[in-house]
Amino acid sequence: MTTPRYSIPGAPLAMPPAPAASPAxxxxxxxxxxxxxxxxxxxxxxVMDELxxxxxxxxPVKQRIRDIAALLVIDKLRANLGLAGDAATAAPSxxxxxxxxxxxxxxxxxxxxxxxxxxxxYVRKGHVVSVTRDDLVGQYIGHTAPKTKEVLKRAMGxxxxxxxxxxxxxxxxxxxxxxxxxxxxxxxxxxxxxxxVVILAGYKDRMDTFFRSNPGMSSRIAHHxxxxxxxxxxxxxxxxxxxxxxxxxxxxxxxxxxAQYLERRMRQPHFANARSVRNAxxxxxxxxxxxxxxxxxxxxxxxxLTTLTPADxxxxxxxxxxxx
Amino acid sequence: xxxxxxxxxxQGQFSFLPDLSDDEIRLQIEYGLRKGYAWSVEYTDDPHPRxxxxxxxxxxxxxxxxxxxxxxxxxxxxxTFPGHYIRLMAFDSTRGVESIAMSFxxxxxxxxxxxxxxxxxxEGRNIRYTVHSYATDRPEGDxxxx
Numbered sequence: 001m002t003t004p005r006y007s008i009p010g011a012p013l014a015m016p017p018a019p020a021a022s023p024a025x026x027x028x029x030x031x032x033x034x035x036x037x038x039x040x041x042x043x044x045x046x047v048m049d050e051l052x053x054x055x056x057x058x059x060p061v062k063q064r065i066r067d068i069a070a071l072l073v074i075d076k077l078r079a080n081l082g083l084a085g086d087a088a089t090a091a092p093s094x095x096x097x098x099x100x101x102x103x104x105x106x107x108x109x110x111x112x113x114x115x116x117x118x119x120x121x122y123v124r125k126g127h128v129v130s131v132t133r134d135d136l137v138g139q140y141i142g143h144t145a146p147k148t149k150e151v152l153k154r155a156m157g158x159x160x161x162x163x164x165x166x167x168x169x170x171x172x173x174x175x176x177x178x179x180x181x182x183x184x185x186x187x188x189x190x191x192x193x194x195x196x197v198v199i200l201a202g203y204k205d206r207m208d209t210f211f212r213s214n215p216g217m218s219s220r221i222a223h224h225x226x227x228x229x230x231x232x233x234x235x236x237x238x239x240x241x242x243x244x245x246x247x248x249x250x251x252x253x254x255x256x257x258x259a260q261y262l263e264r265r266m267r268q269p270h271f272a273n274a275r276s277v278r279n280a281x282x283x284x285x286x287x288x289x290x291x292x293x294x295x296x297x298x299x300x301x302x303x304x305l306t307t308l309t310p311a312d313x314x315x316x317x318x319x320x321x322x323x324x
Numbered sequence: 325x326x327x328x329x330x331x332x333x334x335q336g337q338f339s340f341l342p343d344l345s346d347d348e349i350r351l352q353i354e355y356g357l358r359k360g361y362a363w364s365v366e367y368t369d370d371p372h373p374r375x376x377x378x379x380x381x382x383x384x385x386x387x388x389x390x391x392x393x394x395x396x397x398x399x400x401x402x403x404t405f406p407g408h409y410i411r412l413m414a415f416d417s418t419r420g421v422e423s424i425a426m427s428f429x430x431x432x433x434x435x436x437x438x439x440x441x442x443x444x445x446x447e448g449r450n451i452r453y454t455v456h457s458y459a460t461d462r463p464e465g466d467x468x469x470x
Contacts, residue, residue, distance in 0.1 A: 125389040146382065153397065157390020195392040 032080060038073045042119045051112050055105060056241070057234040064225050065113065068094075072120045093222040094122060094197045095189055097165075097211075099204040100227025103273030106201045107161065109227075113199070114159040123197055125157035133167040136181040144177040148184045156195045165200035166210035182214060189220050230273050232262050239277050243308070248285065253310035258284075264318045280316065287312040331438050333371045336411060336427040346395065349430055353391035353412070356426055361414035362386045363394045365401045369408045369467045371436070372457050381405075384415055398430055407433045407468045433459075433468035 032038045039045045048069060051062060075092060094117065098106040111128055118126025135151055138144035152160065162168070168185075170176040189198050200207070200217075204226065211218035230238065236259055243249055250258060261280065265271060288308050292300060334340055344352070353363060364384035368375060381401040385394060394412065401410050410431035413424050437458035444452040459467045 124392075127389050150383070150385070153385055153393030154387050154389070156388070156392040156396070192392065192396070195390070195396075 032077065035073055035077070038076050038120075042073075042121070044069055044073070044116055044119045047112060047115050047119060051109075054241075055108065055112075056237045057230050058105060058109070058227065061105075061109060061225055061227055064223065065109070065116070068223065069116055069120070072117075072122060076120065093193060093220065095221045096197070096199045096223040096225060097207065097221045098199060098201040098225050098227060099207045101203065101229055101273060103275035103277075104227035104229060105274060106227055107163070110159060110161045110199050110201070114197075117159070117197060122194075123158055124195075127158035128161050129155040129158060130161045130163060132163050133178065136162070136168065136185075137177050139177075141177075144180045145184060148181045152184070152188050152192075152196070156192065158196060160196055160198045162198065162200050164202050166202045166206040169210055169213055171213060182217065186216055186220060232259065232266065235262050235266075235273070235277050238274050239281060242278060242281055246285075248281075248306055248308060251307050251309055254308045254313055257310040257313040261313055261316055261318055268318065283316065284308050284312045287315050332436055333409065333429065333432065335371075335373065336429055338428045343432070344428070344430065349398070349412070350391045350395060352426070352428065353394045356414040357388055357391065359414075359416070359425070360418075361416050361425055363388065364413050364415065365394075365397050365410065366413060367401060367405045367408045367410045367431075369405075369433070369464060370457070370460055371409055372460070373455070378409075378411065381410070402431050405431075409433065435468065 032041060048066060051065065055062070071092065096113070098109065100106055107130065110130075114123065114126050114128045117123045129151065131151055136144070136148045138147045168178040168182055170178055185198065188196070198221075200221065202210070236255070239258060239262075240250065240255075258280075262277070265276060265280070285308070291309075291312065292298075292304065298304075330340070332339070338344060356363060362384045365381040366378035367381055368378040381404075382397055385397065388394065398410070398412065408431065409429060411427055411429045414426035416423065416425035439455040439457050442454045442456045444454070446452050
């Protein structure tokens with residue numbers, strides 16, 4: 001090679017410019033022709049099965065995620081046959097909005113979605129950046145834009161999960177900086193659609209108000225998914241799964257006691273579905289620990305250390321409040 | 325200068341190569357991110373080799389996972405300063421290292437007039453040498469035609 005490797009200004013390039021790397025380069029699904037080939041090479045099926053297995057209830061959510069995953073798989077096949085159209089318009093908008101009461105699994109599902117999108121190659125890294133209003137909105141003029149941009153840059157290649165997104169817009173204060181954050185967010189959601197996926201989450205009624213006052217945001221979000229509340233039976237299953245994960249279990253009486261506990265707790269204010277269940281179990285574990293702690297000379301078997309008894313549950317404040 | 329036949333500024337990595345394309349820059353950024361470096365964008369219009377502290381364009385970007393964020397910042401800087409030198413720097417925050425690990429130029433002015441050798445006659449028959457950038461004859465912000 002006798003041509004110089006440097007280029008002299010004004011002279012033609014010494015080397016032809018490197019061919020532009022296509023975004024699909026290195027993509028395992030390139031060349032696949034059947035749904036099974038895409039699924040096999042991207043391991044999406046296993047994530048979806050995990051979703052079905054690990055998350056209890058949430059049937060409409062799971063159905064919607066399956067629909068989205070199916071669309072993405074078919075899009076991949078269309079792209080392989082060159083049917084995709086030009087990239088700017090054909091890239092599906094994947095921004096989502098999760099609405100539902102607290103503790104219905106919005107964050108958990110967001111993590112799974114990130115995993116699915118990553119396996120299908122729609123986000124490059126598949127990490128989730130979870131933020132709230134405080135991370136996006138600044139405290140003085142000129143503070144908001146850099147702050148929001150920094151968060152967006154951190155989320156690129158993955159999923160940006162904005163919890164309690166309706167707080168971004170505060171209609172009662174017309175000089176609130178939240179509006180500025182929303183504008184930057186909208187711009188990036190539109191121009192960097194293939195770089196990141198934005199998921200907004202919040203309570204149903206508040207999010208509806210939020211979208212009414214920000215129609216631009218609503219129209220840029222393709223998937224509005226509503227998370228239903230859990231039934232008592234589903235919550236009991238969740239409780240048992242949580243306990244199993246920590247190597248605890250209910251004895252027969254405790255299971256019945258916990259069902260009663262849930263029945264009462266669900267009627268009380270500030271009931272946060274699965275989160276309340278987790279907190280109740282944490283308190284029951286505390287009580288079990290002090291029950292065992294009191295009896296200092298007893299030899300504790302494995303069963304003693306792993307079993308929650310009815311007494312641990314029935315000592316809860318919820319039972320006391322109705323008795324008095 | 326004789327040792328630099330291209331007449332181009334040669335600072336940092338890749339400066340003897342043709343300009344990197346955006347895809348090549350992306351690969352470099354990805355490499356740095358995999359190593360855990362924090363990227364930052366800097367610009368200047370004073371190309372003197374001893375001018376090591378360039379102006380920062382925004383804050384260094386920590387905790388990034390993907391090159392898209394750095395590229396977005398770089399393109400904003402290119403739009404703001406199309407006729408300046410712009411470089412990307414990767415900061416390695418490893419304890420004991422804590423310094424710049426990578427640095428390369430991603431934007432240059434259209435024409436680079438280069439440097440002249442300045443001789444100063446000193447005591448006796450001594451001669452002191454220094455380099456002088458032709459670009460800095462014009463005031464800041466006005467170099468390279470704007």
